[in-house]
Amino acid sequence: xxxxxxxxxxxxxxxxxxxxxxxxxxxxxxxxxxxxxxxxxxxxxxxxxxxxxxxxxxxxxxxxxxxxxxxxxxxxx
Amino acid sequence: xxxxxxxxxxxxxxxxxxxxxxxxxxxxxxxxxxxxxxxxxxxxxxxxxxxxxxxxxxxxxxxxxxxxxxxxxxxxxxxxxxxxxxxxxxxxxxxxxxxxxxxxxxxxxxxxxxxxxxxxxxxxxxxxxxxxxxxxxxxxxxxxxxxxxxxxxxxxxxxxxxxxxxxxxxxxxxxxxxxxxxxxxxxxxxxxxxxxxxxxxxxxxxxxxxxxxxxxxxxxxxxxxxxxxxxxxxxxxxxxxxxxxxxxxxxxxxxxxxxxxxxxxxxxxxxxxxxxxxxxxxxxxxxxxxxxxxxxxxxxxxxxxxxxxxxxxxxxxxxxxxxxxxxxxxxxxxxxxxxxxxxxxxxxxxxxxxxxxxxxxxxxxxxxxxxxxxxxxxxxxxxxxxxxxxxxxxxxxxxxxxxxxxxxxxxxxxxxxxxxxxxxxxxxxxxxxxxxxxxxxxxxxxxxxxxxxxxxxxxxxxxxxxxxxxxxxxxxxxxxxxxxxxxxxxxxxxxxxxxxxxxxxxxxxxxxxxxxx
Numbered sequence: 001x002x003x004x005x006x007x008x009x010x011x012x013x014x015x016x017x018x019x020x021x022x023x024x025x026x027x028x029x030x031x032x033x034x035x036x037x038x039x040x041x042x043x044x045x046x047x048x049x050x051x052x053x054x055x056x057x058x059x060x061x062x063x064x065x066x067x068x069x070x071x072x073x074x075x076x077x
Numbered sequence: 078x079x080x081x082x083x084x085x086x087x088x089x090x091x092x093x094x095x096x097x098x099x100x101x102x103x104x105x106x107x108x109x110x111x112x113x114x115x116x117x118x119x120x121x122x123x124x125x126x127x128x129x130x131x132x133x134x135x136x137x138x139x140x141x142x143x144x145x146x147x148x149x150x151x152x153x154x155x156x157x158x159x160x161x162x163x164x165x166x167x168x169x170x171x172x173x174x175x176x177x178x179x180x181x182x183x184x185x186x187x188x189x190x191x192x193x194x195x196x197x198x199x200x201x202x203x204x205x206x207x208x209x210x211x212x213x214x215x216x217x218x219x220x221x222x223x224x225x226x227x228x229x230x231x232x233x234x235x236x237x238x239x240x241x242x243x244x245x246x247x248x249x250x251x252x253x254x255x256x257x258x259x260x261x262x263x264x265x266x267x268x269x270x271x272x273x274x275x276x277x278x279x280x281x282x283x284x285x286x287x288x289x290x291x292x293x294x295x296x297x298x299x300x301x302x303x304x305x306x307x308x309x310x311x312x313x314x315x316x317x318x319x320x321x322x323x324x325x326x327x328x329x330x331x332x333x334x335x336x337x338x339x340x341x342x343x344x345x346x347x348x349x350x351x352x353x354x355x356x357x358x359x360x361x362x363x364x365x366x367x368x369x370x371x372x373x374x375x376x377x378x379x380x381x382x383x384x385x386x387x388x389x390x391x392x393x394x395x396x397x398x399x400x401x402x403x404x405x406x407x408x409x410x411x412x413x414x415x416x417x418x419x420x421x422x423x424x425x426x427x428x429x430x431x432x433x434x435x436x437x438x439x440x441x442x443x444x445x446x447x448x449x450x451x452x453x454x455x456x457x458x459x460x461x462x463x464x465x466x467x468x469x470x471x472x473x474x475x476x477x478x479x480x481x482x483x484x485x486x487x488x489x490x491x492x493x494x495x496x497x498x499x500x501x502x503x504x505x506x507x508x509x510x511x512x513x514x515x516x517x518x519x520x521x522x523x524x525x526x527x528x529x530x531x532x533x534x535x536x537x538x539x540x541x542x543x544x545x546x547x548x549x550x551x552x553x554x555x556x557x558x559x560x561x562x563x564x565x566x567x568x569x570x571x572x573x574x575x576x577x578x579x580x581x582x583x584x585x586x587x588x589x590x591x592x593x594x
Contacts, residue, residue, distance in 0.1 A: 014545030035310030052340025053313045
């Protein structure tokens with residue numbers, strides 16, 4: 001799952017090295033457009049619908065955080 | 078009663094007398110009263126005056142969205158000059174071309190940006206650093222500042238607002254005081270804007286919506302609350318912010334509102350205390366609008382329509398009756414002191430139900446494009462229905478019709494301009510950038526997928542170009558919201574009989590999801 005998340009991130013912002021960041025949002029790697037795109041792609045790939053109240057900065061700060069929010073919303077590894 | 082000439086008269090003759098201690102701006106942890114805003118702006122005006130420039134000259138502002146921009150803009154206006162708010166995220170090359178065309182006498186910025194502005198060829202003596210210009214030790218003479226405004230007319234410019242241009246160079250729209258006064262007075266009256274509006278400002282400072290919010294602050298003593306940029310991707314946080322700050326008025330582009338509806342945020346967190354919800358800039362799908370209306374039954378919803386060239390908006394529609402989810406919402410009726418002509422292909426008035434180009438007549442029209450007589454002459458033309466004297470109308474390029482209720486309904490564009498994430502974009506500008514940035518691309522056609530809301534680049538090249546390369550190169554030339562998010566390579570572009578790229582064919586393949594070849 002981690003690798004897939006990283007692939008999607010790279011697809012959205014190929015110019016950044018996500019592995020070098022400890023907080024994607026604070027580091028300015030994901031702006032508002034990117035979050036919308038990312039949620040959309042995650043929903044589609046995992047066949048889920050991430051709950052709107054889970055779309056908060058701390059859930060998109062790292063690959064681990066994104067994985068946790070996917071699992072919470074019913075995604076399977 | 079003497080006629081108002083300058084938007085600052087709102088402030089000087091009303092708000093500063095009635096509510097000087099009321100909060101004018103909330104920007105993060107900081108807040109400023111109207112009196113404080115006035116003092117900061119007049120300090121900046123006095124620094125501008127001491128630089129020896131006259132009046133009616135462009136002065137650019139290179140600052141992030143926030144209170145600094147407000148006091149800089151008002152300082153420029155108090156000095157009798159024209160503010161030009163820049164998009165600080167714009168790539169250097171694009172910014173440089175814009176600045177070369179406008180040629181601002183001065184740029185107001187902050188110390189942290191001095192380096193990047195020097196890289197754009199702006200000499201240090203043309204920069205004013207806001208931290209020193211607004212500092213406490215800057216003294217000003219009120220009478221001297223106000224005397225600078227004496228010779229100005231209501232047709233003199235308040236600001237310049239920049240928008241995408243199809244040839245690759247942005248268009249700089251010159252807007253005067255009269256048109257802002259006209260629109261503000263109409264809005265205050267028709268939309269019943271009182272004196273306790275708390276505005277949740279989401280508009281970039283280089284959009285006209287921000288300048289209107291500024292006018293409401295001046296005219297009605299409204300409070301502008303800047304919504305922090307970093308909340309923008311997180312709709313639940315935005316809605317919580319609205320509630321926490323007691324925001325009762327928003328004027329947004331629909332993008333964020335659609336996102337909030339899709340995620341059912343208003344059903345999951347406490348609905349905010351909004352009384353007025355105004356939207357403009359693109360079509361708000363009725364299904365999502367209905368969601369908002371159901372969730373906020375006490376609020377008034379207003380659809381506004383208009384390109385920057387006519388100052389804010391020229392038609393409006395206040396939602397009163399019910400609409401089914403698949404029924405389009407009208408763009409409505411002309412605002413006061415504005416006339417809408419719908420002209421068919423023969424330049425005659427279109428009949429009921431007949432599509433035509435929406436053209437605008439009235440004092441809301443911009444003065445034209447700065448240093449751009451060719452484009453000005455193309456868009457600001459003589460009214461074909463009036464042969465008697467030179468009367469100018471603005472041709473929007475938007476196709477509309479009037480329905481049986483006399484409401485104006487929006488159809489689409491006559492050309493290749495799109496609205497994406499609230500931004501107005503000429504697909505030609507993107508094509509221009511693609512061809513100049515990437516040598517390996519022989520031909521390019523940029524399209525817009527309406528349903529997916531996606532900018533699509535179809536290009537002709539000998540071999541596939543890696544996605545990361547394409548994006549990185551384009552980011553050097555275009556702001557992020559203009560970068561295509563889908564890419565397709567063709568060995569050869571389809572051509573129509575006269576040898577041009579067959580745009581229509583490519584477009585229909587895209588919209589219908591058919592294969593490219």
